[in-house]
Amino acid sequence: MSQLVNMKLAGTSLGIDVKAVQDVVRLGSITPVPRAADWIAGMMNLRGHIVTAINMRARMNLPPADPDARQMCVVVNLGPEAYSLIVDSVGEVISVTEDQREPEPATLDSHWRSVSRGVVRLPTQLLIEIDIEHLIRGKFNEAA
Amino acid sequence: MDDLLPDFLVETAENLQQVDNEIVRFEREPSDVEVLANIFRMVHTVKGSCGFIGLPRLEQLAHAAETLLGKLRDGTLKANPAIVTETLAAIDAIRIITAALAETGKEPETDNAELINRLEALARGETVDGAPAEAPTAAASNDMASQSIRVSVSLLEELMTSVSELVLTRNQLMQEHKQAGHDEMDPPLQRLSAQIYRLQDSVMRTRMQPISGAWNVLPRIVRQLGIDLDKSIDLVMEGGETELDRQMLEMIKDPLTHMVRNSGDHGIETRTARLAAGKPPAGTIHLSAAQEGGHITIDLSDDGCGLNLPKLKEKAVEHGVLTSAQADEASDMQLARLIFMPGMSTAKEVTQISGRGVGMDIVRANIEKIGGTIEVDTKMGEGTRFRIRIPLTLAIMPALIIGVGPEKARAHFAIPQIAVAELVRTDADSEHRVETVAGARVIRLRGRLLPLIDLGHTLGMPGGATDHVLIIRGAGNEYGVLVDEVFDTEELVVKPVSHPLAGLSLYAGNAILGDGQVIMILDANGLAEELGSETQREADALANMDQESKAPLPIAKDAILIFKAGGRPHPRAVPLALVSRIEEIPADAIEWSGKHAVVQLRDELVPVVCLNGRYTPIESGKQAALIFADHGEIIALAVDEVVDIIEANVALELCSDDPERLGTAVVAGKATELIDVAHLFTVDMPKRGASTRRDGAATGARVLVIDDSPFFRNMLTPLLSAAGYQVKAAASVDDALSLRAAGETFDLILSDIEMPGKSGLDFARNIRSGGSWSDLPLVALSSLSDEQDMEAGLQAGFDRYVAKFDRKRLLELLEESVKLDEEAAA
Numbered sequence: 001m002s003q004l005v006n007m008k009l010a011g012t013s014l015g016i017d018v019k020a021v022q023d024v025v026r027l028g029s030i031t032p033v034p035r036a037a038d039w040i041a042g043m044m045n046l047r048g049h050i051v052t053a054i055n056m057r058a059r060m061n062l063p064p065a066d067p068d069a070r071q072m073c074v075v076v077n078l079g080p081e082a083y084s085l086i087v088d089s090v091g092e093v094i095s096v097t098e099d100q101r102e103p104e105p106a107t108l109d110s111h112w113r114s115v116s117r118g119v120v121r122l123p124t125q126l127l128i129e130i131d132i133e134h135l136i137r138g139k140f141n142e143a144a
Numbered sequence: 145m146d147d148l149l150p151d152f153l154v155e156t157a158e159n160l161q162q163v164d165n166e167i168v169r170f171e172r173e174p175s176d177v178e179v180l181a182n183i184f185r186m187v188h189t190v191k192g193s194c195g196f197i198g199l200p201r202l203e204q205l206a207h208a209a210e211t212l213l214g215k216l217r218d219g220t221l222k223a224n225p226a227i228v229t230e231t232l233a234a235i236d237a238i239r240i241i242t243a244a245l246a247e248t249g250k251e252p253e254t255d256n257a258e259l260i261n262r263l264e265a266l267a268r269g270e271t272v273d274g275a276p277a278e279a280p281t282a283a284a285s286n287d288m289a290s291q292s293i294r295v296s297v298s299l300l301e302e303l304m305t306s307v308s309e310l311v312l313t314r315n316q317l318m319q320e321h322k323q324a325g326h327d328e329m330d331p332p333l334q335r336l337s338a339q340i341y342r343l344q345d346s347v348m349r350t351r352m353q354p355i356s357g358a359w360n361v362l363p364r365i366v367r368q369l370g371i372d373l374d375k376s377i378d379l380v381m382e383g384g385e386t387e388l389d390r391q392m393l394e395m396i397k398d399p400l401t402h403m404v405r406n407s408g409d410h411g412i413e414t415r416t417a418r419l420a421a422g423k424p425p426a427g428t429i430h431l432s433a434a435q436e437g438g439h440i441t442i443d444l445s446d447d448g449c450g451l452n453l454p455k456l457k458e459k460a461v462e463h464g465v466l467t468s469a470q471a472d473e474a475s476d477m478q479l480a481r482l483i484f485m486p487g488m489s490t491a492k493e494v495t496q497i498s499g500r501g502v503g504m505d506i507v508r509a510n511i512e513k514i515g516g517t518i519e520v521d522t523k524m525g526e527g528t529r530f531r532i533r534i535p536l537t538l539a540i541m542p543a544l545i546i547g548v549g550p551e552k553a554r555a556h557f558a559i560p561q562i563a564v565a566e567l568v569r570t571d572a573d574s575e576h577r578v579e580t581v582a583g584a585r586v587i588r589l590r591g592r593l594l595p596l597i598d599l600g601h602t603l604g605m606p607g608g609a610t611d612h613v614l615i616i617r618g619a620g621n622e623y624g625v626l627v628d629e630v631f632d633t634e635e636l637v638v639k640p641v642s643h644p645l646a647g648l649s650l651y652a653g654n655a656i657l658g659d660g661q662v663i664m665i666l667d668a669n670g671l672a673e674e675l676g677s678e679t680q681r682e683a684d685a686l687a688n689m690d691q692e693s694k695a696p697l698p699i700a701k702d703a704i705l706i707f708k709a710g711g712r713p714h715p716r717a718v719p720l721a722l723v724s725r726i727e728e729i730p731a732d733a734i735e736w737s738g739k740h741a742v743v744q745l746r747d748e749l750v751p752v753v754c755l756n757g758r759y760t761p762i763e764s765g766k767q768a769a770l771i772f773a774d775h776g777e778i779i780a781l782a783v784d785e786v787v788d789i790i791e792a793n794v795a796l797e798l799c800s801d802d803p804e805r806l807g808t809a810v811v812a813g814k815a816t817e818l819i820d821v822a823h824l825f826t827v828d829m830p831k832r833g834a835s836t837r838r839d840g841a842a843t844g845a846r847v848l849v850i851d852d853s854p855f856f857r858n859m860l861t862p863l864l865s866a867a868g869y870q871v872k873a874a875a876s877v878d879d880a881l882s883l884r885a886a887g888e889t890f891d892l893i894l895s896d897i898e899m900p901g902k903s904g905l906d907f908a909r910n911i912r913s914g915g916s917w918s919d920l921p922l923v924a925l926s927s928l929s930d931e932q933d934m935e936a937g938l939q940a941g942f943d944r945y946v947a948k949f950d951r952k953r954l955l956e957l958l959e960e961s962v963k964l965d966e967e968a969a970a
Contacts, residue, residue: 029660029661030662031654031662031664033645033651034602035603035648035650036644036645037644043654043662043664044662045656045660045662048309048656050639050654050655050656050662052642078643081642081643136643136644137643137644
């Protein structure tokens with residue numbers, strides 16, 4: 001059994017292993033980084049630590065969020081670095097049993113597939129579990 | 145009485161703090177009179193005050209300690225470990241009591257009787273055994289232990305991080321304080337600030353190690369080198385005690401070792417070679433380090449053979465790093481710097497010692513990685529000197545905060561202060577004007593042109609005022625950065641950028657500002673890459689010009705006519721020798737022949753041309769025009785204004801993108817475009833029609849031009865090309881001879897006479913003496929044209945002689961010579 005933080009991005013449910021999640025904060029001031037990939041929203045100061053903010057909508061090729069939307073940041077650790085994933089909203093921590101896990105459906109968009117660890121069947125919805133390493137390094141490696 | 149207590153506590157705290165500083169010395173030298181006096185005074189003061197305020201416990205303790213210290217002071221007793229221990233214990237006890245007093249306002253109930261007994265016993269000259277159990281051993285090893293302790297590096301790193309954060313918090317606090325304007329907070333905040341600064345300094349010093357740590361392997365390496373290579377090499381090291389951050393020490397170790405090996409291997413000659421060169425048989429490698437401000441300067445010099453500049457030059461041309469023309473114009477300094485380029489190792493063979501693929505390019509890269517610079521200076525036969533400058537530490541970096549972008553959405557960036565050589569403001573009236581040369585923006589700074597980067601544009605946020613320019617000077621780069629606003633400098637705690645940004649060379653790192661915002665730190669070297677290949681060439685050209693002003697290089701001194709044309713504000717120039725005359729044509733004298741303007745001048749119908757497009761006639765008054773005559777053809781170039789005629793050294797940089805101009809030069813301290821007169825003649829004119837290219841075009845003859853002056857090479861090449869010749873230019877006799885060796889053939893050779901090194905006469909004698917060019921027509925091209933010179937030229941083997949500026953005669957001669965040659969061949 002594992003625990004996932006449940007979050008929403010443009011109507012899709014995403015899950016991230018709770019062990020990787022350091023913090024959940026409201027989207028605050030971000031310093032943009034010109035010339036960086038479009039999905040790098042910029043840098044933010046999280047209690048004295050510099051965290052790279054990832055625009056999850058841009059990362060997943062989704063349309064930008066409504067400028068008035070109050071987006072949330074899920075701060076995750078990847079190695080020594082911390083990243084802040086900007087999502088539409090953050091829900092509860094859910095417990096997932098092995099038999100709830102399913103292979104990725106063949107119809108899953110290749111973008112999602114490239115960052116997915118698998119799909120979890122919840123009573124009312126399907127949830128894509130995000131592989132943080134692929135999310136952050138994967139795209140970078142593709143680009144390189 | 146209670147009113148006195150706070151004063152007493154403050155005073156005692158201050159005294160204790162002073163004594164703290166003395167204690168370490170007291171432990172080391174318990175009989176030092178001065179230290180003793182200080183401690184005695186403190187204890188004495190405490191005792192006196194206690195009696196007055198009524199603190200009996202403290203008074204007893206202080207009295208006992210005073211008695212003991214008094215006996216030490218007047219020499220009745222000699223200090224021993226037990227006395228030191230007990231004195232320290234007494235000071236500690238005083239501290240504990242005053243701390244409790246500060247907290248509760250009362251003396252604590254602690255019992256100091258035992259300590260007092262021991263102090264009194266010692267004062268009586270007795271030995272005490274009731275002393276703390278660990279005291280004797282502790283005291284015995286005190287000498288060493290008190291001077292240095294072992295602390296793990298990770299703890300130091302942790303300390304450094306904490307201090308870094310503290311610095312940030314201080315900055316934030318100061319900023320908010322500035323805004324809030326509570327004056328009463330000024331003094332404590334300033335004290336806090338000063339203390340943090342001191343703390344930062346101390347913590348930084350804990351990370352410092354003497355540079356000799358990176359050096360101590362060198363004597364052995366040099367000794368082994370001497371044995372392996374059968375050379376005598378002395379290594380002299382100075383300033384080994386200079387301290388720098390251990391992180392920097394690690395980073396500098398390998399480059400330095402490599403460079404010392406290089407000096408021994410390639411620099412120092414063998415004993416025989418040294419004796420032959422009149423040097424002492426043993427070579428010396430001199431290594432020194434010194435701190436200068438926030439930097440460490442490391443000098444490494446040898447008295448060996450110096451860098452092989454001709455070889456470097458050859459190699460640079462071979463690798464396409466420089467064109468042969470650039471190479472010829474390069475100063476020794478510029479050539480020496482080539483060793484920092486990849487693939488430029490000139491060692492004849494790869495030796496076991498240093499030729500292992502780790503070149504000076506890697507050394508330079510490593511040094512730049514830690515924010516340092518490296519320079520080289522060399523003299524053939526006398527030796528080579530490298531100068532490395534590196535910052536003391538990487539952790540905290542003073543940086544300039546700048547703003548870019550439109551006023552309402554201005555973004556802030558930081559740039560390391562070390563990279564910024566100066567700050568200038570530009571506007572139309574100021575002496576530092578931004579000018580545009582071939583679409584690239586440059587800034588004129590004290591007569592020199594520097595390439596410019598528009599930071600807003602580079603970062604995709606244009607639209608600001610852009611009237612500030614940062615002049616960046618770093619490893620081989622010098623350029624300006626246009627920014628919209630310049631703020632304060634701040635001390636930044638630099639953090640590396642995260643993984644997805646690591647590929648962006650634009651950023652050196654990021655940091656948190658005093659206001660809590662994250663700021664991106666620009667990388668001066670990364671920015672230089674933004675100059676782009678096209679602009680980079682221009683920058684190189686400009687850098688060359690810069691060099692030329694320092695070192696005498698082949699440059700032409702000419703009378704230059706400066707004018708303005710086409711409604712453009714920036715000046716244009718043309719060599720006066722090419723201008724037949726200057727005319728003022730009445731507006732009504734200009735007629736139209738179809739779409740073309742013409743003017744009747746001395747019974748000739750002369751086309752009126754202008755720069756950048758078709759001529760627009762003036763309404764009234766007189767049209768200033770420069771009259772050019774070329775091989776029987778005459779044209780009038782309409783100009784707005786003839787500004788000046790000056791004698792100037794023109795360092796022309798050829799550009800190829802615009803046919804109307806030869807290139808750019810600094811004339812009288814201004815970026816000036818030199819127009820290409822030959823091009824004006826190629827513009828399709830009604831009167832001239834198809835006859836324009838009749839001469840050379842018919843023959844397509846190949847002409848070799850040899851001239852050391854880049855100005856003339858650049859001038860003659862388009863001129864002759866326009867006349868239909870295929871032109872190749874060589875900058876020296878040697879270059880020309882290497883063309884011959886490469887099997888190139890020509891129909892005619894045009895050579896300058898006065899050249900550094902081999903002269904034109906040498907050249908003529910050489911080719912006439914045999915080889916594939918021995919029968920070629922050879923035309924001398926010289927500014928010297930008295931009869932004696934001509935005679936010498938003809939004797940050396942030249943067929944014809946023409947004065948440099950006599951273009952008409954030159955073209956005639958060329959035509960005749962080629963024809964003659966053809967006839968001879970037929």
